[in-house]
Amino acid sequence: MSKKVQRNPRKSPTQARSIATVEVILEATIQVLITQGITYLTCARVAERAGVSVGSIYQYFPNKQALLIAVLNRHLDHVADVIEAVCEEQRGKSLDSIGLAVTSAFVAVKMLRPEVSRALYGLPSDEVTDSIVARTTGRSQLAISKLLSTCADARFNELGLVTSIFTGSLIGPVQLMVTGAIPIERVETFTHHLTQLSIGYLRQVSTPYSSGTE
């Protein structure tokens, strides 16, 4: 962890066995993170959980941090992928439609494997993790920002700030849910409220607009 920061996997896994091993290692990392926490995330434990030897970890990852980076990248890239997809799909739709779609998508993707989301939220921040978060958050915000500017029935000043607050406002509540502070059975109501939160906000900070007729 740290000092010599190297980010690339040592060997690009070309063979089938290699790919499987990498997969197994990454999943084991997540499982250790979920069940024991970052404090107990050691190479030995990951290897044991993965059913491989420590050496195999180092065949594919230059150091322990690289494992975390890989896991985090995967998860957050997936989130950004989903957000980008929904943004693409919502181009030119109404404010209400956009608010609902983005909010639902975000909740859904984070609740797909809530323990994973939770474990990754709990990671200690450092320069590397921060930069990954910044990169993927950037992707989402860019997509959302572009989407908002295509909104059929609203125009936004302060587009950057609005996007930040919009996305930011989803994070906190979702964090409360993945950590169990809000009971998971209430996802439906929760999502409904969150949608109202975002739509309410977007309405407040936009000027209504009718594209064609008026």
Added chain:
Amino acid sequence: MSKKVQRNPRKSPTQARSIATVEVILEATIQVLITQGITYLTCARVAERAGVSVGSIYQYFPNKQALLIAVLNRHLDHVADVIEAVCEEQRGKSLDSIGLAVTSAFVAVKMLRPEVSRALYGLPSDEVTDSIVARTTGRSQLAISKLLSTCADARFNELGLVTSIFTGSLIGPVQLMVTGAIPIERVETFTHHLTQLSIGYLRQVSTPYSSGTE
């Protein structure tokens, strides 16, 4: 060195010095956290920064974890104190007043020393830190929940969920600001937007109500 021949001090000087030392150590912990990050938070570094010996840390704290606990408790308790105070002050006021006051107070207290807030957000979560966060979040939510039920012009169903989402929705954006993702110079506009976010939400999920007529 010399025999301790000191009588009748107002406060036991020992104790006064102790308190000062504890203070120095805690502040050093925060500084190391801010400047080097949790990865580099070692007892030796804290001692050096504090200008005391490692041994002295163990005079006042049973172990390293206790340092973090103390720092986190202090910070979050302070936040909860501020929230409780504002809740007390806002009893019976209007929804708009409450939304504005709570939001502003939260932003203000987190932005008092943004680097500290940032450093503490970045702490790895484990059972201990989670329980501290839960406890202090609980305090705030309880106060807010009670406050909302005194609101002069609105009534809330789902009070628990509303409180959770209300407070949760503040956390994300504030995190973006303390991490610098939203420029700090824009606190004013930011607070304004955040207020609109919360008030907008609270309106959506409440039923209007006029205390007088009925």
Added chain:
Amino acid sequence: MSKKVQRNPRKSPTQARSIATVEVILEATIQVLITQGITYLTCARVAERAGVSVGSIYQYFPNKQALLIAVLNRHLDHVADVIEAVCEEQRGKSLDSIGLAVTSAFVAVKMLRPEVSRALYGLPSDEVTDSIVARTTGRSQLAISKLLSTCADARFNELGLVTSIFTGSLIGPVQLMVTGAIPIERVETFTHHLTQLSIGYLRQVSTPYSSGTE
């Protein structure tokens, strides 16, 4: 060994206990080197031999290589010290006197603890050890070079080359003796021969010279 090359001891040992510990560690390093060889020179073994814990080694040496560097520096600096001293003492003397004195001094200092000399000759060369050898060899050669130019009864062209070959010619035979290839009981005869070797050479490559009268 290698990569992060750091050369300074972490802590300058000020207290008596510290100095003693450093001494014990250095001597243990030499002993392990002598009895087991560089292949088996591990921090654990040094610590065990020194009767301290591994941690104590790292209190005073940033890494394993630093241990070797310290030991090598000490030994070679001592050799250079001795050579410099004898050179000082021989200023202006005759070629025969100089040849005898320098040769004897070199043999004597290397044979003081032949096992140590042997162990250090056997160290794998790398950039760091090479630079230490270069530095201390440089000291000796500079001193000898200056000395030769004060010789009462001879003048040298090619002073640099002569100095190199003169000193170089001592190294090989001495190495044979410290490694046991030449029996140690024969030091006397050995030194005598070596003296003849050097004096013979110096005569061949110098022009006789009488300082005053002629």
Added chain:
Amino acid sequence: MSKKVQRNPRKSPTQARSIATVEVILEATIQVLITQGITYLTCARVAERAGVSVGSIYQYFPNKQALLIAVLNRHLDHVADVIEAVCEEQRGKSLDSIGLAVTSAFVAVKMLRPEVSRALYGLPSDEVTDSIVARTTGRSQLAISKLLSTCADARFNELGLVTSIFTGSLIGPVQLMVTGAIPIERVETFTHHLTQLSIGYLRQVSTPYSSGTE
């Protein structure tokens, strides 16, 4: 891939290829030694440099140490071969002729590939390498010793010691040259001086002798 259908090769091609592979591996070992040093001499690096797989190394060498042994043996055996040859050729010649021939031969063979000589000088000594050095040095010394006893114009007491010092005195200066401490451009002058060194010595420790008269 395709079935091996190859019949009646002159030499078993397998064997021919084997020999080539061994050669490639040994040369790769030398190259890694020269360019990276013993610290970085790993089987993986040798394999990469040789353009074969790690497994192939183990096809031909039982372990890593065997690689080094093979390389060292080859080099030092070649040196001994050359010395033996020159000794054979010089039988019965004069002291001057012998001194010149042996010295020149030694310098020449070590300077054939100075980087190789240098790299091998830098090997850490252990029982195995020491025994190889001892064996090959022994061969040279035996040859030289026999040669000296055939010298046309000189007789030596202490033949063993003289041989040791004679050969030993060549090693040091040559080491200075292969390491670059003496500039390589000066080989000519260097060899001349070294010859004077050895001849001078041999004269000093011998009694002149004229084969004819008695």
Added chain:
DNA sequence: CATGAATGAGGTTTCATTCAT
């Protein structure tokens, strides 16, 4: 009480060697 030297468990990482394909 304060100090900081000493400890050693535990984590990270390397790499010679094996073996299924």
Added chain:
DNA sequence: TATGAATGAAACCTCATTCAT
């Protein structure tokens, strides 16, 4: 035979914690 993925023993190094001074 050749390959290179997998192994795991063993080395390095850190740092929370203790304790003699």
